[in-house]
Amino acid sequence: MAGSVNKVIIIGNLGADPEVKAMPSGDRMAKFPVATSETWRDRQSGERREKTEWHNVVIFNENLAKVAENYLKKGAKVYIEGSLQTRKWQDQNGQDRYSTEIVLQKYRGELTMLDGKGDGGGSGGGNYGRMDDRSGGGNNDRPRESFASDTLDDDIPF
Amino acid sequence: MAGSVNKVIIIGNLGADPEVKAMPSGDRMAKFPVATSETWRDRQSGERREKTEWHNVVIFNENLAKVAENYLKKGAKVYIEGSLQTRKWQDQNGQDRYSTEIVLQKYRGELTMLDGKGDGGGSGGGNYGRMDDRSGGGNNDRPRESFASDTLDDDIPF
Amino acid sequence: MAGSVNKVIIIGNLGADPEVKAMPSGDRMAKFPVATSETWRDRQSGERREKTEWHNVVIFNENLAKVAENYLKKGAKVYIEGSLQTRKWQDQNGQDRYSTEIVLQKYRGELTMLDGKGDGGGSGGGNYGRMDDRSGGGNNDRPRESFASDTLDDDIPF
Amino acid sequence: MAGSVNKVIIIGNLGADPEVKAMPSGDRMAKFPVATSETWRDRQSGERREKTEWHNVVIFNENLAKVAENYLKKGAKVYIEGSLQTRKWQDQNGQDRYSTEIVLQKYRGELTMLDGKGDGGGSGGGNYGRMDDRSGGGNNDRPRESFASDTLDDDIPF
DNA sequence: TTTT
DNA sequence: TTTT
Numbered sequence: 001m002a003g004s005v006n007k008v009i010i011i012g013n014l015g016a017d018p019e020v021k022a023m024p025s026g027d028r029m030a031k032f033p034v035a036t037s038e039t040w041r042d043r044q045s046g047e048r049r050e051k052t053e054w055h056n057v058v059i060f061n062e063n064l065a066k067v068a069e070n071y072l073k074k075g076a077k078v079y080i081e082g083s084l085q086t087r088k089w090q091d092q093n094g095q096d097r098y099s100t101e102i103v104l105q106k107y108r109g110e111l112t113m114l115d116g117k118g119d120g121g122g123s124g125g126g127n128y129g130r131m132d133d134r135s136g137g138g139n140n141d142r143p144r145e146s147f148a149s150d151t152l153d154d155d156i157p158f
Numbered sequence: 159m160a161g162s163v164n165k166v167i168i169i170g171n172l173g174a175d176p177e178v179k180a181m182p183s184g185d186r187m188a189k190f191p192v193a194t195s196e197t198w199r200d201r202q203s204g205e206r207r208e209k210t211e212w213h214n215v216v217i218f219n220e221n222l223a224k225v226a227e228n229y230l231k232k233g234a235k236v237y238i239e240g241s242l243q244t245r246k247w248q249d250q251n252g253q254d255r256y257s258t259e260i261v262l263q264k265y266r267g268e269l270t271m272l273d274g275k276g277d278g279g280g281s282g283g284g285n286y287g288r289m290d291d292r293s294g295g296g297n298n299d300r301p302r303e304s305f306a307s308d309t310l311d312d313d314i315p316f
Numbered sequence: 317m318a319g320s321v322n323k324v325i326i327i328g329n330l331g332a333d334p335e336v337k338a339m340p341s342g343d344r345m346a347k348f349p350v351a352t353s354e355t356w357r358d359r360q361s362g363e364r365r366e367k368t369e370w371h372n373v374v375i376f377n378e379n380l381a382k383v384a385e386n387y388l389k390k391g392a393k394v395y396i397e398g399s400l401q402t403r404k405w406q407d408q409n410g411q412d413r414y415s416t417e418i419v420l421q422k423y424r425g426e427l428t429m430l431d432g433k434g435d436g437g438g439s440g441g442g443n444y445g446r447m448d449d450r451s452g453g454g455n456n457d458r459p460r461e462s463f464a465s466d467t468l469d470d471d472i473p474f
Numbered sequence: 475m476a477g478s479v480n481k482v483i484i485i486g487n488l489g490a491d492p493e494v495k496a497m498p499s500g501d502r503m504a505k506f507p508v509a510t511s512e513t514w515r516d517r518q519s520g521e522r523r524e525k526t527e528w529h530n531v532v533i534f535n536e537n538l539a540k541v542a543e544n545y546l547k548k549g550a551k552v553y554i555e556g557s558l559q560t561r562k563w564q565d566q567n568g569q570d571r572y573s574t575e576i577v578l579q580k581y582r583g584e585l586t587m588l589d590g591k592g593d594g595g596g597s598g599g600g601n602y603g604r605m606d607d608r609s610g611g612g613n614n615d616r617p618r619e620s621f622a623s624d625t626l627d628d629d630i631p632f
Numbered sequence: 633t634t635t636t
Numbered sequence: 637t638t639t640t
Binding site for chain 2: 003004005006007008009010011012013035036037038053054055077079083084085086097098099100114
Binding site: 328329330331352353366390391392 | 637640
């Protein structure tokens with residue numbers, strides 16, 4: 001279908017440390033749950049109420065998976081931009097089940113840490129602020145920090 | 159949780175006519191599936207491939223439900239902005255199941271028709287472009303078209 | 317034009333305290349600058365580089381203007397969702413000038429504080445997490461905290 | 475600054491054919507204006523009113539610039555995702571002026587055509603649906619249609 | 633299972 | 637003028 005868009009933006013907190021696995025290709029992937037919630041005051045009772053939504057975030061992306069592995073942990077607040085995918089699987093009884101996930105594909109999606117924890121000292125220490133992966137296809141073995149140099153063109157006179 | 163965001167933006171086509179029902183409150187709700195898809199050329203085989211994702215859209219909103227009822231049908235292209243909600247239900251065997259939906263709450267979310275049906279000229283021709291619901295609480299029985307008058311302040315000198 | 321969307325999402329830090337003014341209607345408006353920036357390492361020199369972008373945020377919204385007045389100050393990190401507007405004005409020489417702003421209209425837009433500063437104590441203290449204004453037209457004189465009760469329908473069985 | 479986001483999403487119509495130029499690097503860039511508008515009915519007079527906003531879109535991206543050159547023309551409806559940049563320049567009197575643009579950097583941003591020109595059936599019909607550029611650094615001289623093969627990983631078992 |  |  002021409003002309004479609006599938007985009008999810010969440011800001012929330014990790015409910016658990018990321019699980020990181022190697023995929024058959026050798027690339028790593030990471031998964032973690034993120035909670036978003038809304039609070040409001042019930043009109044009738046005046047009581048405070050809260051509704052929490054849990055999102056499964058799956059990162060198929062070597063570089064962002066490393067970032068998740070190294071910098072994210074339970075409780076961290078993140079900005080995540082990905083797309084929705086519903087995956088079909090079979091339960092133990094052989095019945096079809098479906099899980100909807102927020103997926104950051106290779107070269108797609110963004111992950112930004114929102115905890116003001118800074119860059120942890122060290123000179124020239126890493127800035128892992130906006131971590132989207134546009135490092136390009138092929139072998140990009142430079143450490144993650146450097147690939148941001150691919151994402152902004154510093155030669156163009158705006 | 160303070161400081162969370164839960165936002166989905168999709169552009170896609172309705173896979174079926176909207177189902178519209180009255181809720182216990184008397185308000186109408188509408189549901190319909192929307193497909194988004196991506197196409198790419200397989201790197202190995204050179205073949206064109208496509209992956210379609212289906213999204214369940216649920217509108218808890220009297221006015222937008224009417225819009226869906228009156229203007230949307232199978233095949234229509236729409237812009238939808240809502241939030242993700244995973245709903246738990248029991249299947250016929252009493253087992254827990256989960257469905258993730260894109261929900262447009264009362265006073266939240268946007269629905270814009272993208273089919274170029276336009277207003278085709280003519281005076282006062284209907285423009286149903288951006289249909290978000292901000293018609294306010296309480297009884298708003300004016301026809302949907304007029305409630306946009308609540309959403310932009312025409313008195314403010316920018 | 318049917319079918320258009322005009323949406324800006326920024327996460328950044330206030331460069332100054334909000335300016336709040338009363339409008340002719342008596343409603344308050346608020347303005348403040350927000351900085352976003354990107355850092356990367358220059359491919360040639362290996363030096364760290366940074367580019368900061370400044371955004372003028374203008375809130376035409378009694379409730380969110382109050383929130384800005386009471387809770388935001390220079391340095392605060394915020395999530396802002398609004399729309400782009402370019403405003404024409406005349407400079408001292410009578411020449412046309414244009415300024416582009418991120419505008420949160422009445423009943424439109426969102427403002428979320430991302431500093432983990434919490435709810436500042438007090439019993440049942442306010443949760444000012446997601447602050448979008450959907451409080452409806454007409455007289456809504458309840459304090460800001462309560463209007464969130466309009467934005468989520470707690471009667472609907474999901 | 476760690477943790478910032480600068481994102482604009484518009485759906486609107488081109489006000490003119492794209493201007494395409496070669497940059498010093500040899501890459502092409504494209505520029506075009508896009509209109510978004512909102513209509514509403516004036517609360518007092520009952521008259522229909524409309525406010526159109528013009529956005530300058532600038533594409534610093536060889537592949538998307540080609541797409542713009544080859545497929546977009548005045549009147550076309552597009553989905554654009556980019557970031558805000560305010561550029562400083564001097565007018566003929568040497569006075570500083572500022573222009574705010576929606577910029578699609580190299581390897582960043584999305585451009586999707588929303589005119590229902592579709593692929594109209596037929597085998598192998600062109601699909602130019604989602605055109606974001608993630609083709610990677612370096613020379614990517616394959617025709618634009620094929621670079622999408624870089625953007626989705628067809629080897630990963632979801 | 634997070635956070636406020 | 638922010639922030640890291």
